[in-house]
Amino acid sequence: MIPIIVGGALLTAGLVACGGPDTDQATASPAESVTFExxxxxxxVDSPPERAVTLEQNATEILLALGLGDQMVGQGYQVDEPLPELAEAFDEVPVINPETISAEQLREALPDFTYSTLGSFYSADGVGTLDELDSLGVPSYASEAGCPGAAPSSPASFQGLFDEYRDLGRVFGVEDSAEQLIAEQQQVLDEATRDATEQPTAVWIYSFYNGPPIVAGAGGMPSAISEAVGLRNAFDDVTSSAWPEMSWEQIAQRDPDVIVVADLSSRGRPGDSAEDKITQLRSDPVASNLSAVRGDRIVALSGTAMDPSIRSIDAVAELGDWLTTTGVFQ
Incomplete structure (x- = not known):
């Protein structure tokens, strides 16, 4: 029984009465409790969740990749088309809110577990803090690379993602699925490994929200992806923010060998598409003189893959293939 507050009233909800999984499904997972930091x-978590809610798309796709669609009763914050291999399962998960789920909407869904790779969703103004949800009997998991209200304890990495898959495997009793997913992604990393005496530099451009480019700084997934394919993030020494604003002049000082632009076309905002960003690069008087622009060494990758997600490994494969095709390492 889960205490849930809706409209200021304390309710006690039973899963069966709320349209939860049938008995066969509910008993399919081992009833084992887990505790970890x-x-x-x-x-x-007392037992494998049966009514999980994901607060944003990266979390949704990770649970689906672990085969947990039947244990999900809601999702939110959709920013991209679902991965083709997950599209059918993705469409089966009810959408509580295509943007940000509110505290009231979350509680009305009667979850027994919530998960987000972006800790900013866990706030007093959002769905509630982690401690608040715990006190309501709704254990909640946030990615260690994006803990709410705190700087990451360690840089984003594929090992961190693998640890996250293992944590979720333990929570849901699907450890074998987690290990299989890890093995598949580790194989991509192994195949991408490149021995290079010198690492070409890359600038990762996410957007132009306020005019100046927002680029990848230290500690984010772009640095991990760069390292995996033999590149070095040109702004890996900037620790003030994972995504700092930099002027074109600051970028020109570092004159990267490669420019990676985030394709955020699905969001539909002006300037979000990779094409818009590349047009800006080629038309700006400073950016157009960058070596990477003059040499046409610009590649577009999914913006979603630039946050720790199931898509990050696809970015490794795509970027590795592009580097091979363009001969950057010759």
């Missing part, structure tokens, strides 16, 4: 506090 997550984002600086102890997370305890």
């Amino acid at each position: 997550n984002c600086g506090r102890e997370l305890h």
Whole structure:
């Protein structure tokens, strides 16, 4: 029984009465409790969740990749078309809100577990803090690379993603699925490994929200992806923010060998598409003189893959193939 507050009233909800999984499905997973540390506090889950809610798309796709669609009752914050291999399962998960799920909407869904790779969703103004949800009997997991209200304890990495898959495998009793997913992604990393005496530099451009480019700084997934394919993030020494604003003049000082632009076409905002960003690069008087622009060494990757996600490994494969095709390492 889960205490849920809706409209200020304390309710006690039983899963069967709320349209939860049937008995066969509910007993298919082992009823084992797990306890481990997550984002600086102890997370305890009594038994594998049956009514999980994901707060954003990266979390949704990770659970679906682990085969957990039947244990999900809601999702939110959709920013991209679902991965083709997950599209059918993705469409089966109810959309609570295609943008940000509110506290009231979350509680009305009667979840027994929530998950987000972006800790900013866990706030007093959002669905509630991790501690608040724990106190309501709704254990919640946030990615260690994006703990709410705190700087990451360690840089984003593929090993961190693998640890996250293992944590979720334990929570849901699907450890074998987690290990299989890890093995598949590790194989891509192994195949991408490149021995290079010198690492070409790359600037990762996410957007032009306020005019100046927002680029990848230290500690984010772009650095991990760069390292995997033999590149070096040109702004890996900037620790003030994972995505700092940099002027074209600052980028020109570093004159990267490669420019990676985020394709955020699905969001539909002006300037979000890779094509818009490349047009800006070629028309700006400073950017157009960058070596990478003059040499046409610009590649577009999914913006979603630039946050720790199931898509990050696809970015490794795509970027590795592009580097081979363009002869950057010759």
